[in-house]
Amino acid sequence: TVTRYSEGIVGMSTAEISITGEPISEATCRFTVDRPVYPDRSFAFLNKAQAQGSPLAERIFAIDGISRVIVAHNQVTVNKTVAEQWPQIGRLVGAAIREHVASGDIAVSDEAWEGMPSTDEIRESVQRVLDAEINPSVAEHGGVIRLIDVQENRVFIQMGGGCQGCGQANVTLKFGIENVIRASVPEVAEILDVTDHAAGRNPYHTPSKK
Template structure:
């Protein structure tokens, strides 16, 4: 098995491609060792001590290094953990089935909600995010989650390599906001949630 690595726009994050599916659907973001307790793989990556974030995409794992961490020393450790996991076919989540692909329920607690009577607008926004924005963000080792539409403002949450990336504000304001405003006139602004 060979694991490729790619840089991301976030200098603290590398994208690791194991050449096979990681998540069959959806994504999962681990922002702390406590979050990672749900996944043996994420927990093992955090165990290095130099990892501050792990993100599972459809066919990649993004790993964020702590400030001051040396990627030349950390990268071989991450590759070794990933190889051990995928070669042994260990479950991705605790309590996972034999294939290791038990997808956790999406955290709805962070939803801000939508204004009443905006179902059609929200459907257009979600469609654009799913078809136009998500694939581009996944290419950079991250994901974006819809969190609500209120008073013309779309609330989105950046995850993975995109969370904390120096260019994430520009991506939200100039890229995503421009796209949504163009196709959905009811959108006046995009904000991070």
């Protein structure tokens, strides 16, 4: 069960910054800010050392137990390794985001991009993961995942067959596809589903309750 929580944070003089935290798992929480943090771009910080020179990630990695930070437009996705629950550690993350937005600092430095694989390299790596790991699994249920496009470190996929229109498609994306791709291609910051699920074989089918 996903529990959302929100907090109003006052910063930038009298402006209120609204942040909503959505725990995706015990280890991962996505924070949505009411304004762009890194407009129309995304970046995955894999460790504290990589965050050097990027003020937002530096602030979040200063919190004990943070292992990964993904910044994407108005969302910040954070992984933790500590046992503290998200409502507690989330307040610290929210304060770090507030401090960053109020400062006017850049979210991601140009230097952070220097070690990024090329778009073609990311495309080839993601396609290998789809072919070797993901599609053999979803094929057992009559599904297929297609790689549609890669823009910088953003991956666009399309679900077909039994996956298109499935009521569990979002769960499959968040807990299956994203985890498998990022395990092999950690530089990927966003994985976006561009499927027209309403046109699927079983549009938004929900298994009957017994």
